[in-house]
Amino acid sequence: MKELKHLNKYFKKYWFKLFMGILITIIARVFSLIMPSYVNKSIQAIEGFIAETITKSEARELLFGYILIIVGAALLSGLFTFLMRQTIINVSRYIEYDLKNEVFDHYQLLNLNFYKKNRIGDLMNRISEDINQVRMYGGPAIMYGIQTITLFACLIPLMFIKAPTLAAYTLLPLPILSVLIYQISKIIHKRSTKVQEFLSTLSTFTQESFSGVAVIKAYGLEPKTNAELETLAVDGKNISMDLAKVNAWFFPLMILLIGISNIFVIYIGGKQFISGEIASIGIIAEFILYVNMLTWPVAIVGWLTSIIQRAEASQKRINEFLKVEPTIKNEVAQSTAITGNIEFKDVTFTYDDTNITALNKISFNIKAGQTVAFLGKTGSGKSTILDLVARLYDVSSGKVLVDGVPVQQLNLNSLRSSIGAVPQDAFLFSDTIENNIRFGNENASLEEIVDVAKQAVVHENIEGFAKKYNTILGERGITLSGGQKQRVSIARALLKDPQIYLFDDCLSAVDTETEEEILNNLKQVSQDKTTLIVSHRVSSAKNADKIIVLENGAIIQEGTHEELNNVEGYYKELYLNQLSEKE
Incomplete structure (x- = not known):
């Protein structure tokens, strides 16, 4: 016994x-x-x-x-x-x-x-x-x-x-x-x-x-x-x-x-x-x-x-x-104020389960309030960057700093409560649409929920349902289409009103016109917020303050849309291809 x-x-x-x-x-x-x-x-x-x-x-x-x-x-x-x-x-x-x-x-x-x-x-x-x-x-x-x-x-x-x-x-x-x-x-x-x-x-x-x-x-x-x-x-x-x-x-x-x-x-x-x-x-x-x-x-x-x-x-x-020990531990008991400066210093990260090195000695700096987009092929390490910022993993080597402090020395709850994350594979609970959005802020009023739904361009879809915001979603949000699930997830993040936004290819299931409308709304909402956008579309990245292009876990290009579009490379080629497809 x-x-x-x-x-x-x-x-x-x-x-x-x-x-x-x-x-x-x-x-x-x-x-x-x-x-x-x-x-x-x-x-x-x-x-x-x-x-x-x-x-x-x-x-x-x-x-x-x-x-x-x-x-x-x-x-x-x-x-x-x-x-x-x-x-x-x-x-x-x-x-x-x-x-x-x-x-x-x-x-x-x-x-x-x-x-x-x-x-x-x-x-x-x-x-x-x-x-x-x-x-x-x-x-x-x-x-x-x-x-x-x-x-x-x-x-x-x-x-x-x-x-x-x-x-x-x-x-x-x-x-x-x-x-x-x-x-x-x-x-x-x-x-x-x-x-x-x-x-x-x-x-x-x-x-x-x-x-x-x-x-x-x-x-x-x-x-x-x-x-x-x-x-x-x-x-x-x-x-x-x-x-x-x-x-x-x-x-x-x-x-x-x-x-x-x-x-x-x-x-x-x-x-x-x-x-x-x-x-x-x-x-x-x-x-x-x-x-x-x-x-x-x-x-x-x-x-x-x-x-x-x-x-x-x-x-x-x-x-x-x-008996399994958590590898991510909250080492700081006192709450920590987060303003949104993010810096990677020679960061290398290898996944334990696959032994794949997703990032290899990358360094960059993001100032508070900046919008930075990450582009690259599948498996280039874009989503891993967002996971490291939220400290879902700890780096294998190097440092991830927020406001000049290594994330391990920040209060974990303070760090994550200051982040609004929207994953590519949006997860919704088997509850009403209203409660799924309210997940971002449980004290929010219905008016605030409707407002962020409009900013995420999903309000009209919700109004089209028989029970509107009281519509019960199936397990994992199966009642909604892929684009609708992504937009409800965006509304949830906007309702949280965090200091840092992490958008992980969250507009991949949205048409280009809706995407443009959402991006314009996000630009207004996130003016004073640090925003990291992972995308495969240039349209999602071109208005960012900085664009970082990754390949095999390394940074191959960095700059604004105009700067990268004026030099030969992955970004210009991607831009021209997507421009011709749109036309």
């Missing part, structure tokens, strides 16, 4: 609720032990009446009192059992809540390489299914475990006090059961791990299939996808059946051993009663009730073992991700 030690901090956090729950559990079990002894006394009262040692009225009076005690003890036991669930089970929900937040917060701290190496389905399964398995350990396992321990601790000594020989025979099957449970639990642990790993694989497959359903339909891949799912389903069935077959041994074995205990009680107890070693047959009835009271706790041992083994396997998978 070493992996489950991670939960100890949560047990300490809710120690009082947990302590009260354990105390209530013990009280509930103690009250439940009252009934068998008073059943014995009731039988003894009847035996006394039959033997004429007590009168009928005395027997009736004794029986009435015993029944009241039995009913009262049962009601109190039920009340405390209810309170027990309200404390311990609630604690397990608190732990589940905290653990999900811990995992999700850690996910947000991890850099982009982590998400390139791990599939979304697996990430989702660890924060949902795995944590649910751990919750079962933090609540039901503790509750039923305490019940079982309390019952054994109180009941077994009581049985030996009342009838040692009968108790010894009654409890004889329990050590055998313990050995069997120990052996089976080891197998359960291995198979539980396989089940959880399979669920991650299944989640990944279904998530990718649903996200890429348009591609599947377009290429007629439904039969192939169904065949793959069928294979996964068969594999999952086999893995789950392997676990179920082991779990299936528990209850039959326990019922068998409890049945043997009942036979011992009746046979040995009967012999002792006949020989006079036991004064009343009521003790046999009492012991039968004790054995049946032990049936559920003994049976639950196997279930608890299964829960703990599953939780151990799940917590191990969760810990694997929690």
Whole structure:
């Protein structure tokens, strides 16, 4: 259970609720032990009446009192059992809540390489299914475990006090059961791990299939996808059946051993009663009730073992991700003011996952309020520059400075809150258009949202929808066209009103007339803002204060539109080609 030690901090956090729950559990079990002894006394009262040692009225009076005690003890036991669930089970929900937040917060701290190496389905399964398995350990396992321990601790000594020989025979099957449970639990642990790993694989497959359903339909891949799912389903069935077959041994074995205990009680107890070693047959009835009271706790041992083994396997998978150290850390606690000066000094950057060097010793300087455009072929390193400015990655060598300070020495939250980024592949949430734009500023009014939508030239499109700004978008904004998604993303960035704008080829899906209108609006909005534009179009770059042309991670040209257009090179060639295409 070493992996489950991670939960100890949560047990300490809710120690009082947990302590009260354990105390209530013990009280509930103690009250439940009252009934068998008073059943014995009731039988003894009847035996006394039959033997004429007590009168009928005395027997009736004794029986009435015993029944009241039995009913009262049962009601109190039920009340405390209810309170027990309200404390311990609630604690397990608190732990589940905290653990999900811990995992999700850690996910947000991890850099982009982590998400390139791990599939979304697996990430989702660890924060949902795995944590649910751990919750079962933090609540039901503790509750039923305490019940079982309390019952054994109180009941077994009581049985030996009342009838040692009968108790010894009654409890004889329990050590055998313990050995069997120990052996089976080891197998359960291995198979539980396989089940959880399979669920991650299944989640990944279904998530990718649903996200890429348009591609599947377009290429007629439904039969192939169904065949793959069928294979996964068969594999999952086999893995789950392997676990179920082991779990299936528990209850039959326990019922068998409890049945043997009942036979011992009746046979040995009967012999002792006949020989006079036991004064009343009521003790046999009492012991039968004790054995049946032990049936559920003994049976639950196997279930608890299964829960703990599953939780151990799940917590191990969760810990694997929690142990991953974020490579991008906020080293500065105090907030930092950002004005927008950006400088690259001999910056080299290589992606860990592909080992591709995207930038190779590049240097440039951007003053606050300037607009700089980056052009170049695909893979030349344009988008990487924007990622380094936002500190989504740290440089391999060299320095990225903002306001003359290396980005590692700036407060990370201050840096990113001063940036409005619009990626090429615009991401929209499954929410209303209004809320998607408001993501840039949650306190913005509807008038402000409409204003930035007009600047992004998407207002008329939105007004054309039946529910206008209250239109619910599909997952990843599938309701909108590519150009509309890009313009909504631009509106979101404009609403944030940051000090630095990062536009990553965000007009690639927009026609040239709309592009020109948006660029004119952006020029007015971003007059005092530092703006970095990545594009493949000269039309998006020609009005910039500076244009930087990249090739294979190196700067090959730098200057204004007029300067670069007057010299032979990549920029002039691109400009002439695109000009002829437009004509």
